[in-house]
Amino acid sequence: MLARHDGWPIAVRQGNIWATTFHPELTEDPRVHAALCRCGALVAPASPRTRHEQDRARSLAAASCRARTRARAGRSSQMEPEAGDRALPSGSCRVLDGIATASREAPPQPTALQQRTRDAAASGVHRLRDAAGDYLAKLKAGRDRDMTQARYRILRDSYRETRQRRPRRRRHAQDGRAAAQGGRAPLDELGAVLSRRLSAAGWRPPSHSANGRSPRADPPWAAHPRSSACSRARQTRLRSGRRPGGILREYEFTFVVQPEISDEGVQAISQRFEGILAEPRLREALLRGLGPPPPRLRDPATSRRGTTRCSTSSRTGR
Amino acid sequence: MLHFLSDGKVIPELERSARLDDSILRFLTVLADDDVTDVEARRGEAVDVRGRAQEARGREAVRDAEEAARAARRGRAAG
Numbered sequence: 362m363l364a365r366h367d368g369w370p371i372a373v374r375q376g377n378i379w380a381t382t383f384h385p386e387l388t389e390d391p392r393v394h395a396a397l398c399r400c401g402a403l404v405a406p407a408s409p410r411t412r413h414e415q416d417r418a419r420s421l422a423a424a425s426c427r428a429r430t431r432a433r434a435g436r437s438s439q440m441e442p443e444a445g446d447r448a449l450p451s452g453s454c455r456v457l458d459g460i461a462t463a464s465r466e467a468p469p470q471p472t473a474l475q476q477r478t479r480d481a482a483a484s485g486v487h488r489l490r491d492a493a494g495d496y497l498a499k500l501k502a503g504r505d506r507d508m509t510q511a512r513y514r515i516l517r518d519s520y521r522e523t524r525q526r527r528p529r530r531r532r533h534a535q536d537g538r539a540a541a542q543g544g545r546a547p548l549d550e551l552g553a554v555l556s557r558r559l560s561a562a563g564w565r566p567p568s569h570s571a572n573g574r575s576p577r578a579d580p581p582w583a584a585h586p587r588s589s590a591c592s593r594a595r596q597t598r599l600r601s602g603r604r605p606g607g608i609l610r611e612y613e614f615t616f617v618v619q620p621e622i623s624d625e626g627v628q629a630i631s632q633r634f635e636g637i638l639a640e641p642r643l644r645e646a647l648l649r650g651l652g653p654p655p656p657r658l659r660d661p662a663t664s665r666r667g668t669t670r671c672s673t674s675s676r677t678g679r
Numbered sequence: 680m681l682h683f684l685s686d687g688k689v690i691p692e693l694e695r696s697a698r699l700d701d702s703i704l705r706f707l708t709v710l711a712d713d714d715v716t717d718v719e720a721r722r723g724e725a726v727d728v729r730g731r732a733q734e735a736r737g738r739e740a741v742r743d744a745e746e747a748a749r750a751a752r753r754g755r756a757a758g
Contacts (some may be wrong), residue, residue, distance in 0.1 A: 611712035611721070612690065614681040616697055617705040626702065631681070637693055638683050 363396075398422045458490065682725070684715055 363372035363379075371382045372393070385393035398419065470476035614634070618627055683689075690708055697706040715721065 608686055609684045609715040609718065610687060610710055611682065611684055611715050612687075613709040613711045614683070614693060615707045615709070616680075616703050619702050619704055622702050630700065630702065633696065634681055634693060637696055638681075638685075638689060 394422070682711070682728075684718065684721065 362370050363374055364381075365371060373380050379393075379397065381393070467479070470479055616630070618630065622630075694706065694708065697703050
């Protein structure tokens with residue numbers, strides 16, 4: 362319980378869920394917003410992928426709280442940007458305009474990946490440029506009611522953070538800048554070095570091979586049964602010459618019936634089993650036949666031990 | 680006893696049918712050959728085995744008939 366009024370609870374909290382009997386955003390007291398900002402209850406539970414979005418939402422909430430505090434203090438008519446932000450928007454606009462112009466005038470990148478990376482960077486630059494322009498306009502107007510200052514700061518910080526977190530993209534952007542300036546990108550230099558070394562070793566591209574066939578079309582290792590280039594059917598043919606329908610095994614199914622069962626009953630059981638083997642959905646049974654007759658057992662009438670006998674489909678008598 | 684060629688998928692259905700039949704006391708499935716390639720030769724062999732089994736059944740029927748006739752003659756002689 363967070364607060365009481367005349368002995369009754371008016372604000373409670375459980376975990377990151379808050380409940381109040383009043384509208385804290387309509388009061389002049391910013392303590393509820395400040396407490397929310399401090400505990401981070403405005404955002405979802407922490408997860409590594411959304412941590413950046415949480416930081417952004419928390420910054421927005423904190424900026425909103427500060428703006429409300431200033432408004433209540435009667436200072437909302439005049440913008441009070443922080444000391445470091447006073448000269449930033451105009452300078453940022455100039456720098457970002459230069460970057461956007463350079464990116465528009467730069468020639469296409471040598472690879473699709475580099476082109477995509479440069480487009481993504483240009484998109485971020487444009488967004489930052491728009492936010493900076495909005496903020497500059499608001500500064501000139503002297504008001505900042507829709508949080509353009511906070512948006513500009515958040516975008517600026519996220520842009521810086523992105524640049525620091527992704528050194529590979531920065532490298533690609535550097536490659537793109539080098540290509541735009543007429544120089545050779547490091548990747549191109551690496552390709553040139555590799556080509557020189559391969560040529561010195563006697564390697565030729567597939568189109569220049571002596572027999573006119575590309576080695577990738579049918580490499581010698583593709584004929585090996587264990588090669589991934591060899592298909593399953595081809596493996597089957599190579600292994601034993603059997604057809605590609607599957608591996609066939611020979612089974613022997615023996616069953617013992619009760620002694621009361623007549624020969625006709627044994628025949629019926631055998632025919633039922635053969636019917637199971639001949640079902641269309643069990644097409645695996647390609648061959649069915651009767652095995653050789655087993656040795657005749659003793660007659661149950663004269664046997665002293667057993668009362669059962671082995672009946673097979675190939676036998677007719679006792 | 681049944682001999683058949685399969686890749687093994689038919690075995691569960693066959694054993695389930697044998698398990699449901701009350702007249703079958705025991706059953707056993709044995710893998711006789713793990714790699715069968717001569718399917719046609721085995722098909723011909725199965726036809727031969729089937730023919731020999733029919734011949735054996737015929738001979739057994741003839742023998743049973745002869746035994747029955749002999750028993751009848753003995754009965755008439757004793758009578």
